[in-house]
Structure formats: structure tokens, C-alpha cells
Amino acid sequence: MKSTLIQADIYQAIKYIAERLYQRNLLAAADGNISYRMDNGYIAITASGIAKVAIQPDELAIIKLNGEVISGNPSSEKLMHCAVYQKCPTARWVIHAHPPTAIAWTVAKPELSELPGNCISELILAAGKIPIVPYARPGTAAMGENLIPFLPTYRILLLARHGALAWGENWQEALNGMERLEHAAQILLHAEKLGGITDLPSEEIAILQEMRIKIGNKTI
Numbered sequence: 001m002k003s004t005l006i007q008a009d010i011y012q013a014i015k016y017i018a019e020r021l022y023q024r025n026l027l028a029a030a031d032g033n034i035s036y037r038m039d040n041g042y043i044a045i046t047a048s049g050i051a052k053v054a055i056q057p058d059e060l061a062i063i064k065l066n067g068e069v070i071s072g073n074p075s076s077e078k079l080m081h082c083a084v085y086q087k088c089p090t091a092r093w094v095i096h097a098h099p100p101t102a103i104a105w106t107v108a109k110p111e112l113s114e115l116p117g118n119c120i121s122e123l124i125l126a127a128g129k130i131p132i133v134p135y136a137r138p139g140t141a142a143m144g145e146n147l148i149p150f151l152p153t154y155r156i157l158l159l160a161r162h163g164a165l166a167w168g169e170n171w172q173e174a175l176n177g178m179e180r181l182e183h184a185a186q187i188l189l190h191a192e193k194l195g196g197i198t199d200l201p202s203e204e205i206a207i208l209q210e211m212r213i214k215i216g217n218k219t220i
């Protein structure tokens with residue numbers, strides 16, 4: 001029988017991630033969820049309806065890759081986590097949060113298909129392109145299905161009129177992704193207020209993209 005015990009260090013990592021997300025205003029109330037792919041293939045995920053910042057060890061649910069619940073009470077947003085783990089064999093951690101500035105870009109500019117990232121060298125190098133996933137009604141299968149075309153290529157996904165999702169091979173990578181997304185969205189917002197976003201020269205963008213290929217498809 002597969003063990004469904006959650007290691008203490010995994011719980012501590014989830015608690016630390018939740019604290020960081022709250023400190024950086026990336027979550028409100030009981031928003032968001034954090035999950036981890038266990039060695040046995042099951043997924044440990046934060047339970048529905050609880051403030052993640054004060055999470056207790058017994059507030060983690062266990063689900064199968066197909067979303068079937070083994071124990072606990074995960075939210076319907078588990079479908080997004082399952083889509084990532086199904087499509088990305090190297091994904092070990094998934095963080096879903098509601099970064100306010102990043103979401104605001106999708107609300108104010110629904111015509112965008114990606115965050116305008118060709119103006120910041122660091123974003124091109126450390127994260128690459130950040131696509132905007134079409135809106136999905138909460139609680140529907142579209143929440144997971146809409147992610148599929150973007151996986152496993154992208155590790156940071158902005159979800160239109162909802163939030164964002166970042167995955168990684170370790171929890172640091174997933175957390176870096178979420179923090180980088182909101183930070184970049186804030187820089188872009190300030191640039192818009194100061195007169196408008198200007199892209200780097202196309203030759204420079206091409207060089208940075210080459211450098212990104214050497215770094216590899218990961219968030220740093």
C-alpha cells in the first residue's frame with residue numbers, strides 16, 4: 001500500500017511558502033493553494049477554505065494524479081495542479097496565488113496573450129515568456145484544460161481575471177516564479193504610468209533569448 005504520510009519537512013516548506021506569499025500580498029483570506037508531488041506519486045495539497053498562512057499539518061489533503069481525493073478537502077482548483085503534474089513529469093511543486101498587479105494586467109488589457117516582458121532583461125533571462133491563460137469559470141473542468149496547451153513549456157502562467165500558477169522542480173523555483181511575476185507586473189505598471197512601456201532593441205532581445213536557451217527551461 002502506498003504511504004500517504006506527509007513528511008515534516010514538506011509541511012514546513014508549505015508553511016514557509018504560505019508565509020512568504022502573504023508577506024508579499026500575493027494571497028488574501030483563504031485564497032490560493034500549494035501542492036507537492038510525493039515520492040509515491042500522490043499529491044499533497046492545501047485544503048479548501050483555510051487561510052494558508054496558518055496552515056496545520058492536518059489541513060493538507062491527499063489526491064491522485066487524476067484528481068481523485070484520497071483524504072482531506074481540496075478545492076476545485078486542484079484541477080489546475082493535476083494538469084501540471086500530468087503534463088510536466090519534472091514538476092514537484094505547484095503554487096497558485098492571486099498576485100494583484102499581475103491580475104490587473106489581464107483585467108485592464110484583455111487583448112494581451114502574454115505579459116509584456118521584452119522590456120526587462122532579467123525577466124527574459126530568469127523566467128522567459130509568461131503567457132496569459134484564457135479565463136476559466138471557477139469550479140469547471142476548464143480550469144485544468146485551459147492550461148494544457150501551455151505545458152510543459154511554461155513554468156509561470158498568468159490566469160486571466162483570476163490569478164497565477166508557478167511550478168518548479170523544487171519549491172524555491174515555484175516560489176521564485178510567483179514572486180518574479182508580480183515584481184515584473186509592478187515594474188510594467190510603473191512604466192505605463194511614467195509614459196509607456198518600451199521594448200529592448202530586437203537584436204538585444206534575440207541575444208537574451210539565446211542566453212535563456214543556454215540557461216535552460218527553468219525559473220531562476
Ligand SMILES: [Zn+2]
Nearest residue numbers: 032077162163
Ligand atoms: Zn484561485
